[in-house]
Amino acid sequence: MEIPYIVTPRKDTGLFNSKIAIWLFLASEVMLFGGFFSAYVFLRLGADFPWPERTLPVLPGLINTFVLIGSSVTVVFAWASLKMGKWRHFQIYMGITIACAALFMVLKAIEYNVKFHHQAVRLTDYTVVEGHLGYEKENGEYVLNHHGSEVEENQIRIESGGLTFSTVRYHKPWVEEILSQAAHRNAEIKLAADVTARTSEGGNQDTLIAKAGEPLSLELLATIQKAHLKARAHNGALRTASLREEWKKTKAENPGKRGWQLASDVNIDVKALEEAGKLLTEISTVSFTVTPPVRLDFRPRDVREGETQSRLRDDTVIDGKLLPSPMGFHYVDAIDFRHLAMKAVNKGLDPIAAVENSWLIQNHTFAREAWEWNKAQVAKLEADLLKDHGVNEETGKPNREPTAKERYRIDWKDFVAMSDGVNRGEGKIALKEEFMGPDYKGREAKETFPMHFDLPREQVRFASKFTPAWNTYYALYFTITGLHGLHVIGGALVLAYYLFFGRKMFNSNPEWLANRVEVGGLFWHFVDLVWIFVFPIFYLM
């Protein structure tokens, strides 16, 4: 069938049909992104924490803006080439466009990846520490876990003497992890007591399913689970059958009565079933002992820890003493007192005094040194601003004052400046560091960076990587840039289709292909247009 109005315009609209369609789609896209941007405005106005303004590295965002603008120009050139019947030029321009899209996504992936490996912690007094987790070094070596890899996460350490697994809910990878940790520390996990159960109806003798002292294994758990599930299915069926029986009996005894009038009288005698030996034994939990008791490490998000007993998310109960489980920062790349200062001001306290009384300043020499350095920098900046901009004649206040960020946030670039003995903003930062964050290993040799911050667990209020969980700013950042990234991928796929599979259509109906490319190009320009707003809003404001 001939598709109408793909080349010639329709009389009433004056446009070919796909163009109407793409504009309808773009109008809905405007509303979609508009919704997210208004969410941004709403959440920023209502934020109860200091908004992390101008926090992302500008360079990757700037390069991405150039890349997208460049691709917008080339896509319009690709369309123009088609209109002029130059296939070769079309191929070149479209090729550049798609290469730009790929470059954009690569840069975006690097940006995301850096954030996913970047830890943030909010202490109980609202001090924020950012950096990378890792455990202290021994003889210049990283402490490796039993898998031989660097530990990048905080760990909850429990000296475990006993483990009780939920027969149905145990999570296989966690059991394997526990087994390998125990093996690494030369401990044995053995069944605490015989597991016996009535496995067939009417049997008076319990069957031995597993013997005390059997080592923990997935097979053993599976055997017990099988027996448990079989018993549960059997008992469930039995209860249903006897309930049906009861109903039949009661109905026969009370003719003419309605179901709801009888419901309270219909009960099954579970005890009788039990005594008749009809119910099988359900084994909902199974306990093991760890000999000797050893340290087992768990991720904070998997465990709810307690002093003597902890519980994993799969309902595994761990008996044993909770060991000190500090958050070990291998590298700290920012100390941020903005939230603390904001809270102090809200309570009517002097924020400077509040910062100086904070746990971090009181307990870490480096933090104290950095704070003193920062105070001197702020004083210098204050003096400079006063000199350059003077005071307001009416209020007597300086016209320009340092921002909260300058006053209360000390980040890795400041650490660099501090150890180089120069002023803020004058430290030498390598180009790669602008993308990937500080080059810790390179800088470590020069002892530029604060290391081995141990934050006791009880000081931690909230910890997260730089993911949407950290705060609404990052939630919005990932939502909007993620959605935009999907648009880039989608647009690039469509344009790539025209590039690689368009030749046939170019030979048969070049106008049609030109119209298709125009429509694809319109979408591509829209993607660029969204980024034009995303860039300043997320990177510069």
Next chain:
Amino acid sequence: MANTAEEIQKSIRTYLIVGAALFVGTILTVAVATVPALDIGHHGFDMWDAILGLAIAATKATLVAAVFMHLNHEKKAVYWIFGSGIIFVIVLFGLTAFAKNDPIHDPLFYGRMSTTPAPLATPTLR
């Protein structure tokens, strides 16, 4: 609508100029946000920086829409379709004004604070 080969040849120059303008605009956006001498309003980020930044972004977006997306010489139907989308978005942004009156910002909403905190002389936090 540029449809003949000659017309398109002519508009190529326009596309290049607009492309260059977009690059300049981007550099300008970064400059006003990072160069202290170009900082308007108070020191650091504030309302005026937001207005200026968004004004530059809006100009760039208009250039893209008008020239690259040919909105400067498009049929009426397109204006109607896209215009209605824009109007809805403006209304949506208008709704964010209610954030100011949202009870969540009222410290008394949960009955936690009995007295309002004393105003501070120095330092100011924005």
